[in-house]
Amino acid sequence: MTVIDLVPQGTAYGLLIGLGVLFCGVILVAIKIQRAYLAEDSGTSEMFMVANRSVGTGLTASAVFSSWMWINETVLSAAMCYRYGLAVPLWWGSGLCFQIALMAALGVMAKIRVPYAHTSLEIIRMRYGWVGHIIYMILNLTNNVFGCASMILTGSQLIHGVSAMNFVAATILIPLGVVLYTAVGGLKATFLTDFLHTTVALILIIYFTLSVLTHDAVGGLSGLYDKVVATASENYISGNYEGSLLTMKSKDAIIWGLILKFGNLALVVMDTAFWQKSFASEVNSTVPAYNLAAVAVFGIPWGLGTVIGLSARALHNTPIFPTYPGPLTATEVSTGMVMPYLVKALLGNAGMVAFFVLLFMALTSTVSSSMIAVSSILSFDMYKTYINPTAGDRRLLHVSHIAVVFHAVFITGISIALNYGGANMTWIGYFRPILSCPGIIPLGLTLFWSGQTRLAAILAPVLGFFTGLAIWLATAKSLYGRVDMTTTGEGLPALYGAIGSFFSPALYSVLISLYRPYKFDWREFLRIELVADDHSSVSESQPTPNPESREDKKEGPEPETKSVFVSSTSPDSNSPSPSQSRLSLDDVIHPFSPETLRELYRWSRIAWATFVALVLITFVLWPMPLYRDYIFTKSFFAGWTTVAIIWQFCAFLAVVVYPLYDGRLEIAKGVRGVWASSRRVWEGRKN
Numbered sequence: 001m002t003v004i005d006l007v008p009q010g011t012a013y014g015l016l017i018g019l020g021v022l023f024c025g026v027i028l029v030a031i032k033i034q035r036a037y038l039a040e041d042s043g044t045s046e047m048f049m050v051a052n053r054s055v056g057t058g059l060t061a062s063a064v065f066s067s068w069m070w071i072n073e074t075v076l077s078a079a080m081c082y083r084y085g086l087a088v089p090l091w092w093g094s095g096l097c098f099q100i101a102l103m104a105a106l107g108v109m110a111k112i113r114v115p116y117a118h119t120s121l122e123i124i125r126m127r128y129g130w131v132g133h134i135i136y137m138i139l140n141l142t143n144n145v146f147g148c149a150s151m152i153l154t155g156s157q158l159i160h161g162v163s164a165m166n167f168v169a170a171t172i173l174i175p176l177g178v179v180l181y182t183a184v185g186g187l188k189a190t191f192l193t194d195f196l197h198t199t200v201a202l203i204l205i206i207y208f209t210l211s212v213l214t215h216d217a218v219g220g221l222s223g224l225y226d227k228v229v230a231t232a233s234e235n236y237i238s239g240n241y242e243g244s245l246l247t248m249k250s251k252d253a254i255i256w257g258l259i260l261k262f263g264n265l266a267l268v269v270m271d272t273a274f275w276q277k278s279f280a281s282e283v284n285s286t287v288p289a290y291n292l293a294a295v296a297v298f299g300i301p302w303g304l305g306t307v308i309g310l311s312a313r314a315l316h317n318t319p320i321f322p323t324y325p326g327p328l329t330a331t332e333v334s335t336g337m338v339m340p341y342l343v344k345a346l347l348g349n350a351g352m353v354a355f356f357v358l359l360f361m362a363l364t365s366t367v368s369s370s371m372i373a374v375s376s377i378l379s380f381d382m383y384k385t386y387i388n389p390t391a392g393d394r395r396l397l398h399v400s401h402i403a404v405v406f407h408a409v410f411i412t413g414i415s416i417a418l419n420y421g422g423a424n425m426t427w428i429g430y431f432r433p434i435l436s437c438p439g440i441i442p443l444g445l446t447l448f449w450s451g452q453t454r455l456a457a458i459l460a461p462v463l464g465f466f467t468g469l470a471i472w473l474a475t476a477k478s479l480y481g482r483v484d485m486t487t488t489g490e491g492l493p494a495l496y497g498a499i500g501s502f503f504s505p506a507l508y509s510v511l512i513s514l515y516r517p518y519k520f521d522w523r524e525f526l527r528i529e530l531v532a533d534d535h536s537s538v539s540e541s542q543p544t545p546n547p548e549s550r551e552d553k554k555e556g557p558e559p560e561t562k563s564v565f566v567s568s569t570s571p572d573s574n575s576p577s578p579s580q581s582r583l584s585l586d587d588v589i590h591p592f593s594p595e596t597l598r599e600l601y602r603w604s605r606i607a608w609a610t611f612v613a614l615v616l617i618t619f620v621l622w623p624m625p626l627y628r629d630y631i632f633t634k635s636f637f638a639g640w641t642t643v644a645i646i647w648q649f650c651a652f653l654a655v656v657v658y659p660l661y662d663g664r665l666e667i668a669k670g671v672r673g674v675w676a677s678s679r680r681v682w683e684g685r686k687n
């Protein structure tokens with residue numbers, strides 16, 4: 001890739017190191033305030049891994065939004081819009097929201113079935129034993145590794161491209177600051193930094209969208225449309241209706257959109273981080289928080305990708321563009337250089353600094369989420385299960401800290417290896433669904449179908465992966481005559497491979513389960529306990545998922561739950577029992593009150609209804625009527641882009657303003673505590 005010095009190398013180093021140190025300092029201060037004034041101590045594993053299951057709707061929505069606001073949704077959505085036209089940003093938005101809505105349904109069912117789970121793998125081990133546990137552990141780890149590595153790879157290539165910083169140095173520096181605050185603060189720390197990431201990133205996204213659109217070289221919505229139309233002959237897109245950038249009828253765009261949907265589905269469902277955020281949220285917060293994030297995230301690639309991608313197409317052959325008079329190469333487009341080139345051309349050095357900050361926000365939010373997920377797998381699912389089953393709370397926390405550092409080192413090495421191997425974010429985006437999709441349906445059936453047998457859950461994802469891999473490679477060979485990085489990075493082989501990898505495990509699971517039928521008793525899941533500390537069976541500081549249930553002493557669950565949960569013979573205690581794993585199934589109790597269970601089932605119905613509505617709207621009712629011989633008129637384009645920009649402002653209200661309102665009491669309590677302490681210190685100095 002040709003390097004054009006858009007940012008001085010010294011500035012790039014300063015920004016990368018300085019932002020890491022700044023965020024580390026902010027989160028360390030926040031942790032001290034939590035401990036001192038909000039009685040939240042990250043020195044326990046329950047707090048470190050699942051934030052004491054006490055995070056509210058607003059902060060959960062912001063954290064989910066931040067974890068899902070990958071750099072792809074900003075930089076690569078603009079690059080793919082440049083490549084295929086305005087159909088891509090809409091397909092990109094629709095490929096982001098339904099996965100989060102599905103996770104809302106899975107998350108609330110996990111709260112019902114397994115109220116004390118820490119990771120999704122813990123559920124797998126309880127139902128399928130150690131073999132299934134290891135299979136899904138491998139699937140989760142590879143999904144996390146490739147997802148996180150692709151982001152670091154993307155970031156290092158972009159930083160190298162805009163500043164000529166050595167990409168190895170960039171790869172090392174990106175996760176460095178994240179390691180410090182994640183290792184110290186745990187999941188709640190990532191929630192807080194996710195909120196800061198979200199706030200800064202959304203402000204910058206809105207800034208870039210409006211600044212580029214209103215720049216004199218673009219001329220607003222009308223000027224952008226006129227320039228795209230005027231340069232149509234030199235920007236002919238093969239596979240689009242009449243080669244236009246302004247049509248939804250784009251073969252390559254819809255192929256890319258479908259691959260993206262499969263890949264993103266794997267990145268959510270097979271990522272322990274999204275399960276942990278649902279475990280960490282309050283009982284009534286999971287569904288509204290996830291659905292709020294699902295709807296909000298739609299506008300990011302839609303608005304930003306449309307404006308940046310089309311503006312770059314309109315201006316890339318003009319003297320103001322950094323690559324002029326040379327063309328923008330396919331490699332530069334694949335590595336995401338479209339946006340930084342346009343920002344440099346229109347917004348100058350100040351714009352490039354802002355772009356660097358946006359890049360940092362998107363990268364570190366992804367990396368911090370991945371670190372907590374992997375550290376939980378390595379400490380809880382691996383160390384406690386197979387190495388030291390008697391490990392207490394403090395020991396687990398120590399191992400979690402080591403795991404965070406180990407993951408950072410390992411993922412840095414993988415990113416460097418991928419870079420030297422010639423991979424870019426496009427190729428990884430095509431390969432990842434084939435690798436990660438096979439476990440999605442069997443994992444979902446673990447919570448929803450009691451008939452899935454152990455053998456089916458173990459073999460289905462393995463067979464599914466080899467099915468998808470065979471289809472991917474065979475299609476590349478059939479269509480292009482060879483198998484290499486180029487042919488396997490084409491759209492159709494990747495799409496067919498992803499379809500085979502995703503759907504075939506469902507068939508394998510059903511057939512293998514019918515071979516030797518078995519019905520799982522859901523009450524087995526209630527044997528999963530809170531982590532005990534070093535001095536007692538259950539730490540007194542750990543709350544039950546529903547503290548109100550301590551006062552609710554009704555004797556049994558409602559009829560709708562009797563077939564699943566059997567009430568205790570001691571109805572006076574609805575609190576968790578540290579010895580549930582030693583009780584018979586008839587004596588195991590559910591920690592939630594009947595009223596709470598009814599409320600959770602209601603949220604489950606709402607979650608599924610929202611999921612179905614989002615799929616129908618964003619897959620069928622909205623884009624498909626536009627997939628015809630039609631080029632956007634100026635008025636339709638203006639309305640289209642205006643709605644996308646308004647959506648960005650609505651997202652800001654949903655995941656920045658609302659969390660502040662939702663957490664106003666905690667914020668006020670913390671501020672009062674800091675103010676009182678400051679006054680005492682000041683008065684002490686005066687005396």
